[in-house]
Amino acid sequence: MSSSKPLTIQIPSPNYGLPRGTLGRAGNNVIAIVDHIMSGTLVGTDSWFQNPTSVVSAHFGVGKNGEIHQYVDINNVAWANGVVDKPSWPLLISNVNPNYYTVSIEHEGQSGDQFTEVQYQATLGLHRWLIDTFGFEVNDNTIIGHYRLDSVDKAECPGPGFPWARLFKDLQGGSDVLNIAVLLYTKEDYWAGADVAAKNGNCAIFVRPDDHSVPADAKSAKQLIVIGGLTTGHPNEVLLSGNTKYDSAAAVAKYLGIK
Ligand SMILES: [Zn+2]
Numbered sequence: 001m002s003s004s005k006p007l008t009i010q011i012p013s014p015n016y017g018l019p020r021g022t023l024g025r026a027g028n029n030v031i032a033i034v035d036h037i038m039s040g041t042l043v044g045t046d047s048w049f050q051n052p053t054s055v056v057s058a059h060f061g062v063g064k065n066g067e068i069h070q071y072v073d074i075n076n077v078a079w080a081n082g083v084v085d086k087p088s089w090p091l092l093i094s095n096v097n098p099n100y101y102t103v104s105i106e107h108e109g110q111s112g113d114q115f116t117e118v119q120y121q122a123t124l125g126l127h128r129w130l131i132d133t134f135g136f137e138v139n140d141n142t143i144i145g146h147y148r149l150d151s152v153d154k155a156e157c158p159g160p161g162f163p164w165a166r167l168f169k170d171l172q173g174g175s176d177v178l179n180i181a182v183l184l185y186t187k188e189d190y191w192a193g194a195d196v197a198a199k200n201g202n203c204a205i206f207v208r209p210d211d212h213s214v215p216a217d218a219k220s221a222k223q224l225i226v227i228g229g230l231t232t233g234h235p236n237e238v239l240l241s242g243n244t245k246y247d248s249a250a251a252v253a254k255y256l257g258i259k
Helices: 042-050 117-134 164-173 187-199 245-256
Strands: 032-035 060-062 068-070 102-107 143-145 180-184 204-207 223-227 237-240
Touching: 032 117, 042 060, 042 068, 060 117, 068 117, 102 117, 117 164, 143 164, 180 187, 187 204, 187 223, 187 245, 223 245, 237 245
Parallel strands: 032 102, 032 143, 060 102, 180 204, 180 223, 223 237
Antiparallel strands: 060 068
16 A cells, blocks of 8 residues: 655755756666755745745744645755765765755754654654655665764754654554564464564564454565465565465575574
8 A cells, every 4th residue: 555645835946956956866766765854934935945045944943833744845856955065974975965856845843843743744744755656765875864974063963853663663554664574374474474573674563363264464565575375465575384384484494594
């Protein structure tokens, strides 16, 4: 199940593309979302990004009122993350401006502000849609703060008020956003399930109920790894199962690369 694009208000910025006005990303794939704090208001950011002399922009701005403003098309390069200074982001590509392979979201407020609930829900929906659109996994290297790129001048962006824990929990736990899930035949298969889940970024683990049906959240995962029992009919199933529990254990061991 993929997320649909949240409602956005288009406020095009002239500050995009390298050099200005260039369409596209020069062949680079988007591999991360970079979160920012405006250190100001949504209306102030609207006018700043519309001003060519500011030479800055982001793809999106999320207001305390829950409005999402879009300044730059996601297929184009925004001017948000160009300066790299003492970074702590392992996916950084050397000598390539990070704006080429990131999408940027500004948030209304000052560093340290708590998000309003509608602001949180708006940015959550926006993150979900972007993750689905670009198809990357959810982890702390695909969703990062600006400070990971510039720890010197942007150490407080987005700052201590940013709801990292809640955001990761919602992005990883929502039934409509699971990329991979593991389905166990019984609780006894948990030893194998934990290892298989660890191999897949600690993805969610489900256990079949007594009637051996498939839980809805597991069914909606993009890929389902089934340990023990019969096929689920999932269109993207990895079946690690045999006629006996020993056959199933062997299938799991083979999947994990254990001889
Ligand atoms: Zn920033």
